[in-house]
Amino acid sequence: MLNNLVNKKIDTIKLNSNLLNSNKLFGFWLYLMSDCIIFATLFSVYIVMKNNVAHGPSGPEIFNFFMIILESLFLLFSSFTFSFSLLNVEKYNINKSILWLSITFLLGTSFLLLEMFELYNLITIGYGPSHSGFLSAFFTLLLTHSIHVITALIWILVMIRQIISFGITCKVYTRILCLSLFWHFLDIVWVFVFSIVYLIGETL
Amino acid sequence: MNYCHIRNTSCFFKKYFLYIINFVILIILTVLPFMLVIRKFFSKEITLILILLCLIIQVLIHIKFFLHLNLSNKYKWNVISIIFAFVISTIILSGSYWVIKSLNHNMYSVEV
Numbered sequence: 226m227l228n229n230l231v232n233k234k235i236d237t238i239k240l241n242s243n244l245l246n247s248n249k250l251f252g253f254w255l256y257l258m259s260d261c262i263i264f265a266t267l268f269s270v271y272i273v274m275k276n277n278v279a280h281g282p283s284g285p286e287i288f289n290f291f292m293i294i295l296e297s298l299f300l301l302f303s304s305f306t307f308s309f310s311l312l313n314v315e316k317y318n319i320n321k322s323i324l325w326l327s328i329t330f331l332l333g334t335s336f337l338l339l340e341m342f343e344l345y346n347l348i349t350i351g352y353g354p355s356h357s358g359f360l361s362a363f364f365t366l367l368l369t370h371s372i373h374v375i376t377a378l379i380w381i382l383v384m385i386r387q388i389i390s391f392g393i394t395c396k397v398y399t400r401i402l403c404l405s406l407f408w409h410f411l412d413i414v415w416v417f418v419f420s421i422v423y424l425i426g427e428t429l
Numbered sequence: 430m431n432y433c434h435i436r437n438t439s440c441f442f443k444k445y446f447l448y449i450i451n452f453v454i455l456i457i458l459t460v461l462p463f464m465l466v467i468r469k470f471f472s473k474e475i476t477l478i479l480i481l482l483c484l485i486i487q488v489l490i491h492i493k494f495f496l497h498l499n500l501s502n503k504y505k506w507n508v509i510s511i512i513f514a515f516v517i518s519t520i521i522l523s524g525s526y527w528v529i530k531s532l533n534h535n536m537y538s539v540e541v
Contacts (some may be wrong), residue, residue, distance in 0.1 A: 247503075254507050258514040265518035269525040290467055297459050304495060305452045312444055409495040413488055416459075420484040424466050428476050 253403045257410050260373075264414050267366045268421060275426065277358035284359070284426035287347060296339045297419050303332035304412040311405050317393055323385055329408070330381045337374050340367065363422065370418060373411055380404050451494050458483045458490075 275284070310325030344367060347353070347360075354364035384404055387397050462480045465471065471479070492498050498507055 251506060255510055258510045261514045262517050262521070265514075265521050269522045272522070273525055273529045290463060294460065294463050298456070301452075301455055301459060304491075305448065308448050308495060309445075312448075406496060409491060412495070413491045416484060416487050416491070419459075420462065420480055424462050424480050425477065427466050428473055428480070 249399050250402055250406070253406060257406060260410070261414075264366075264369070264417070267362075267369060268417065271362040271366050271422060274358040274362040279357035279359075281357040281360065282352055284363075284422075287352060288423050288427060289343065290423070292339055292343055293419055293423050296336050297415065299332050299336040299339070300412050300415050303329045303336065304409055306332065307405055307408050311401065314388075314393055314398065314401055319388060319393065322393075323388055326381055326385050326388075330378060330385075333374060333378050333381070333408075337371060337378070340371055344368070366418065366422065370411070370414055373407075373414075377404070377408055377411060380407070447494070451490060455487060455490060458487045 306325050306329045310322045310329060313322035313325060344364065352360055354361045381404065384397070384401055387400070391397055462483045465476050465479055469476075492511075498504055498511070500508060
């Protein structure tokens with residue numbers, strides 16, 4: 226009797242958590258889509274402002290391709306380590322998932338530092354965001370992406386802490402799934418950034 | 430309660446393997462356009478088309494294997510929302526490009 230009751234209760238919890246899980250994930254997905262529209266707007270601003278250099282530097286004069294390849298590879302690799310972490314979370318493998326999350330955090334931080342270094346260099350040689358329309362659009366786009374990355378990095382630290390304190394519960398799992406969507410979304414936006422801003426800017 | 434219903438985990442190593450293959454493909458697709466631009470193998474138009482092709486393939490791989498999106502009934506609304514976002518983005522991009530282009534045309538500005 227008691228056993229039956231417990232089983233029934235577990236079933237309801239399972240059902241509810243599944244429902245909750247999918248609702249939260251779908252809500253987060255909708256947020257990502259609206260974020261996608263923000264980035265589309267910023268890209269269109271960049272494309273419109275691309276030729277307004279105001280006697281300052283144009284794109285190809287300030288891009289450092291070695292740095293950009295390095296940044297792209299860091300971010301791609303971090304996406305990859307995050308998937309490994311997710312696979313380990315699904316196996317309830319706490320130590321390994323924390324290890325892969327930490328590696329993701331380190332890779333994301335190195336990406337961010339490289340990008341900040343690049344932008345800082347531009348500002349120190351006098352090509353700050355107030356120099357021309359092109360540079361304003363460029364800085365706005367890159368810094369919006371960087372702010373998203375900073376948010377995701379803080380979120381990764383919070384998730385590591387939550388895994389340590391709570392273990393892998395349903396809530397923590399949902400949060401990690403949301404974080405994984407966010408992190409991969411940032412990687413997709415970066416693919417657009419390096420293709421449209423850097424490569425097409427260089428070609429045209 | 431430490432109970433959580435988690436996705437199918439039976440084919441753990443198969444998943445690892447799949448991720449590694451995807452990773453290699455993505456690295457190639459990332460480095461290839463940079464090489465095309467730096468070394469200037471082809472003319473501008475062909476380089477542009479190749480860059481866009483690499484971009485589209487990369488995004489599709491990301492959506493399929495990292496965001497785990499597919500066309501099943503479970504993800505119907507996710508697909509609908511991604512299509513909606515795509516339509517809005519296209520309107521914003523093409524619309525602003527069109528407006529600015531005709532603005533430049535009507536102002537007789539000097540082509541840069």
